[in-house]
Amino acid sequence: ELKVEQNPLFLSMQEGKNYTIYCNYSTTSDRLYWYRQDPGKSLESLFVLLSNGAVKQEGRLMASLDTKARLSTLHITAAVHDLSATYFCAVVSNAGKSTFGDGTTLTVKP
Amino acid sequence: NAGVTQTPKFRVLKTGQSMTLLCAQDMNHEYMYWYRQDPGMGLRLIHYSVGEGTTAKGEVPDGYNVSRLKKQNFLLGLESAAPSQTSVYFCASSRQGLEETQYFGPGTRLLVL
Numbered sequence: 001e002l003k004v005e006q007n008p009l010f011l012s013m014q015e016g017k018n019y020t021i022y023c024n025y026s027t028t029s030d031r032l033y034w035y036r037q038d039p040g041k042s043l044e045s046l047f048v049l050l051s052n053g054a055v056k057q058e059g060r061l062m063a064s065l066d067t068k069a070r071l072s073t074l075h076i077t078a079a080v081h082d083l084s085a086t087y088f089c090a091v092v093s094n095a096g097k098s099t100f101g102d103g104t105t106l107t108v109k110p
Numbered sequence: 111n112a113g114v115t116q117t118p119k120f121r122v123l124k125t126g127q128s129m130t131l132l133c134a135q136d137m138n139h140e141y142m143y144w145y146r147q148d149p150g151m152g153l154r155l156i157h158y159s160v161g162e163g164t165t166a167k168g169e170v171p172d173g174y175n176v177s178r179l180k181k182q183n184f185l186l187g188l189e190s191a192a193p194s195q196t197s198v199y200f201c202a203s204s205r206q207g208l209e210e211t212q213y214f215g216p217g218t219r220l221l222v223l
Contacts, residue, residue, distance in 0.1 A: 004152075033211060033212070035214075041216075042200060042214045042215060042216050042217055043153075043200065043202075043212075043214040044214075045211040045212065045213070048210075048211045088152055088153070090153075095166070097155060097158065097166070097168060097169075098143065098155055098158075098212070099155070099169065100145075100152035100153040100154070100155075101152050102150075102151055102152045103151070103152050
Protein backbone atom coordinates (compact mmCIF):
# COMPACT_ATOMS: atom_id res chain seq x y z
CA GLU A 1 0.00 0.00 0.00
CA LEU A 2 1.36 3.38 -1.00
CA LYS A 3 1.92 5.78 1.88
CA VAL A 4 2.71 9.47 1.54
CA GLU A 5 4.15 11.44 4.43
CA GLN A 6 4.59 15.18 4.57
CA ASN A 7 6.54 17.19 7.07
CA PRO A 8 6.16 19.41 8.77
CA LEU A 9 2.38 19.32 9.16
CA PHE A 10 2.31 22.87 10.48
CA LEU A 11 4.72 25.63 9.59
CA SER A 12 4.75 29.20 10.84
CA MET A 13 7.30 31.47 9.26
CA GLN A 14 8.06 35.14 8.94
CA GLU A 15 7.81 37.05 5.72
CA GLY A 16 11.05 37.08 3.81
CA LYS A 17 12.30 33.75 5.17
CA ASN A 18 13.01 30.54 3.24
CA TYR A 19 11.77 27.07 4.12
CA THR A 20 11.31 23.60 2.64
CA ILE A 21 8.38 21.19 2.88
CA TYR A 22 9.17 17.50 2.44
CA CYS A 23 7.10 14.74 0.89
CA ASN A 24 8.21 11.11 1.27
CA TYR A 25 6.45 8.17 -0.33
CA SER A 26 6.76 4.47 0.21
CA THR A 27 6.74 2.77 -3.21
CA THR A 28 8.16 3.42 -6.62
CA SER A 29 6.39 6.14 -8.56
CA ASP A 30 7.46 8.69 -11.12
CA ARG A 31 4.44 10.92 -10.81
CA LEU A 32 4.12 13.43 -8.03
CA TYR A 33 1.84 16.43 -7.73
CA TRP A 34 1.72 19.46 -5.48
CA TYR A 35 -1.54 21.27 -4.68
CA ARG A 36 -2.55 24.32 -2.73
CA GLN A 37 -5.75 24.64 -0.70
CA ASP A 38 -7.00 27.85 0.88
CA PRO A 39 -9.33 27.54 3.91
CA GLY A 40 -12.80 26.43 2.89
CA LYS A 41 -11.80 26.22 -0.76
CA SER A 42 -11.03 23.55 -3.30
CA LEU A 43 -7.58 22.42 -4.42
CA GLU A 44 -5.48 24.20 -7.00
CA SER A 45 -2.74 22.46 -8.96
CA LEU A 46 0.76 23.87 -8.46
CA PHE A 47 3.23 21.43 -10.00
CA VAL A 48 3.36 18.12 -11.81
CA LEU A 49 6.66 16.27 -11.50
CA LEU A 50 7.08 13.33 -13.85
CA SER A 51 10.68 12.16 -13.74
CA ASN A 52 13.69 11.80 -11.52
CA GLY A 53 15.46 15.11 -11.13
CA ALA A 54 12.46 17.14 -12.30
CA VAL A 55 12.47 20.70 -11.02
CA LYS A 56 9.72 23.24 -11.54
CA GLN A 57 9.42 26.80 -10.35
CA GLU A 58 6.56 29.27 -10.16
CA GLY A 59 7.16 32.55 -8.43
CA ARG A 60 8.45 31.95 -4.91
CA LEU A 61 7.76 28.21 -5.02
CA MET A 62 10.08 25.55 -6.42
CA ALA A 63 9.36 21.82 -6.43
CA SER A 64 11.76 18.95 -7.09
CA LEU A 65 11.55 15.19 -7.32
CA ASP A 66 14.10 12.51 -6.43
CA THR A 67 12.52 9.17 -7.34
CA LYS A 68 15.47 7.16 -6.05
CA ALA A 69 15.07 8.66 -2.59
CA ARG A 70 11.26 8.68 -2.99
CA LEU A 71 11.31 12.31 -1.94
CA SER A 72 9.88 15.54 -3.24
CA THR A 73 10.50 18.98 -1.82
CA LEU A 74 8.59 22.24 -2.07
CA HIS A 75 10.89 25.15 -1.40
CA ILE A 76 9.56 28.55 -0.43
CA THR A 77 11.76 31.55 -1.10
CA ALA A 78 11.27 34.89 0.64
CA ALA A 79 7.80 34.00 1.90
CA VAL A 80 4.93 36.48 1.65
CA HIS A 81 1.57 36.45 3.41
CA ASP A 82 -0.26 35.40 0.22
CA LEU A 83 1.47 32.02 0.41
CA SER A 84 -0.41 31.14 3.59
CA ALA A 85 -2.39 27.99 2.72
CA THR A 86 -2.28 24.23 3.08
CA TYR A 87 -0.02 22.43 0.64
CA PHE A 88 -0.56 18.81 -0.35
CA CYS A 89 1.61 16.41 -2.24
CA ALA A 90 0.04 13.45 -4.02
CA VAL A 91 1.53 10.38 -5.69
CA VAL A 92 -0.24 8.54 -8.48
CA SER A 93 0.29 4.83 -9.11
CA ASN A 94 0.52 3.22 -12.52
CA ALA A 95 -3.11 2.18 -12.22
CA GLY A 96 -4.22 5.79 -11.85
CA LYS A 97 -4.84 5.58 -8.13
CA SER A 98 -3.75 8.67 -6.24
CA THR A 99 -2.65 8.96 -2.61
CA PHE A 100 -2.39 12.29 -0.82
CA GLY A 101 -0.24 13.37 2.10
CA ASP A 102 -1.94 14.92 5.11
CA GLY A 103 -0.94 18.41 4.06
CA THR A 104 1.32 21.14 5.43
CA THR A 105 -0.47 24.19 6.80
CA LEU A 106 1.71 27.21 6.19
CA THR A 107 1.19 30.49 8.00
CA VAL A 108 3.33 33.44 6.95
CA LYS A 109 3.48 36.22 9.49
CA PRO A 110 4.55 39.82 8.87
CA ASN B 111 -16.20 26.43 -19.74
CA ALA B 112 -17.34 25.66 -16.18
CA GLY B 113 -14.60 23.12 -15.44
CA VAL B 114 -15.66 20.68 -12.72
CA THR B 115 -18.98 21.29 -10.98
CA GLN B 116 -20.55 19.45 -8.06
CA THR B 117 -24.15 19.19 -6.93
CA PRO B 118 -25.27 19.84 -4.22
CA LYS B 119 -22.92 22.18 -2.38
CA PHE B 120 -24.25 21.26 1.04
CA ARG B 121 -26.54 18.56 2.36
CA VAL B 122 -27.76 17.31 5.73
CA LEU B 123 -28.87 13.68 5.98
CA LYS B 124 -30.25 11.53 8.73
CA THR B 125 -28.59 8.19 9.46
CA GLY B 126 -29.86 5.57 7.05
CA GLN B 127 -30.95 7.98 4.32
CA SER B 128 -29.55 7.71 0.84
CA MET B 129 -28.34 10.33 -1.58
CA THR B 130 -26.38 10.83 -4.78
CA LEU B 131 -23.69 13.41 -5.39
CA LEU B 132 -23.23 14.53 -8.96
CA CYS B 133 -19.96 15.57 -10.55
CA ALA B 134 -19.87 17.02 -14.04
CA GLN B 135 -16.94 18.15 -16.17
CA ASP B 136 -16.95 19.89 -19.52
CA MET B 137 -13.26 19.40 -20.39
CA ASN B 138 -13.70 16.02 -22.11
CA HIS B 139 -11.50 14.39 -19.48
CA GLU B 140 -11.16 10.64 -19.38
CA TYR B 141 -10.30 10.22 -15.71
CA MET B 142 -12.59 11.19 -12.85
CA TYR B 143 -12.18 10.81 -9.11
CA TRP B 144 -14.13 11.07 -5.87
CA TYR B 145 -12.31 12.02 -2.68
CA ARG B 146 -13.33 12.75 0.88
CA GLN B 147 -11.54 15.21 3.11
CA ASP B 148 -11.94 15.08 6.86
CA PRO B 149 -10.84 17.93 9.15
CA GLY B 150 -7.09 18.30 9.36
CA MET B 151 -6.46 15.51 6.91
CA GLY B 152 -5.51 15.05 3.33
CA LEU B 153 -7.77 13.71 0.66
CA ARG B 154 -8.61 10.03 0.55
CA LEU B 155 -9.63 8.44 -2.69
CA ILE B 156 -13.04 6.75 -2.59
CA HIS B 157 -13.52 5.56 -6.17
CA TYR B 158 -12.21 6.57 -9.54
CA SER B 159 -12.87 6.01 -13.21
CA VAL B 160 -10.45 5.82 -16.13
CA GLY B 161 -13.13 6.11 -18.77
CA GLU B 162 -16.84 5.98 -19.53
CA GLY B 163 -18.40 2.80 -18.18
CA THR B 164 -15.46 1.97 -15.90
CA THR B 165 -15.01 2.35 -12.16
CA ALA B 166 -12.41 1.21 -9.65
CA LYS B 167 -12.06 1.21 -5.88
CA GLY B 168 -9.82 3.67 -4.14
CA GLU B 169 -8.53 3.78 -0.60
CA VAL B 170 -11.87 4.05 1.27
CA PRO B 171 -14.65 2.60 -0.93
CA ASP B 172 -16.85 0.97 1.72
CA GLY B 173 -20.33 2.48 2.02
CA TYR B 174 -20.15 4.19 -1.38
CA ASN B 175 -21.06 3.26 -4.92
CA VAL B 176 -20.29 5.07 -8.16
CA SER B 177 -21.36 5.12 -11.77
CA ARG B 178 -19.90 6.62 -14.93
CA LEU B 179 -22.60 6.13 -17.53
CA LYS B 180 -21.61 9.27 -19.41
CA LYS B 181 -18.08 10.52 -19.91
CA GLN B 182 -18.84 13.91 -18.46
CA ASN B 183 -20.58 12.70 -15.30
CA PHE B 184 -19.41 10.73 -12.28
CA LEU B 185 -21.99 9.93 -9.60
CA LEU B 186 -21.26 9.03 -6.00
CA GLY B 187 -23.99 7.25 -4.07
CA LEU B 188 -24.50 6.67 -0.38
CA GLU B 189 -27.05 3.91 0.08
CA SER B 190 -27.41 4.16 3.86
CA ALA B 191 -25.65 7.20 5.28
CA ALA B 192 -23.73 6.95 8.55
CA PRO B 193 -22.32 9.71 10.78
CA SER B 194 -18.81 8.52 9.84
CA GLN B 195 -19.54 9.71 6.30
CA THR B 196 -19.78 13.31 7.45
CA SER B 197 -17.09 14.97 5.38
CA VAL B 198 -16.32 17.27 2.48
CA TYR B 199 -16.44 15.44 -0.82
CA PHE B 200 -14.36 16.58 -3.76
CA CYS B 201 -14.62 15.45 -7.32
CA ALA B 202 -11.73 15.79 -9.74
CA SER B 203 -10.99 15.04 -13.36
CA SER B 204 -7.93 14.76 -15.56
CA ARG B 205 -7.09 14.05 -19.17
CA GLN B 206 -6.02 10.59 -20.16
CA GLY B 207 -2.52 9.89 -19.10
CA LEU B 208 -0.98 9.99 -15.68
CA GLU B 209 1.14 13.03 -16.54
CA GLU B 210 -1.92 15.20 -16.37
CA THR B 211 -2.87 17.19 -13.31
CA GLN B 212 -6.25 16.84 -11.67
CA TYR B 213 -8.81 19.65 -11.71
CA PHE B 214 -10.98 19.80 -8.65
CA GLY B 215 -14.60 20.78 -8.13
CA PRO B 216 -15.67 23.17 -5.35
CA GLY B 217 -16.65 20.40 -2.96
CA THR B 218 -19.85 19.14 -1.29
CA ARG B 219 -20.22 19.42 2.46
CA LEU B 220 -22.20 16.49 3.84
CA LEU B 221 -23.44 16.26 7.41
CA VAL B 222 -24.98 13.00 8.59
CA LEU B 223 -26.87 13.23 11.82
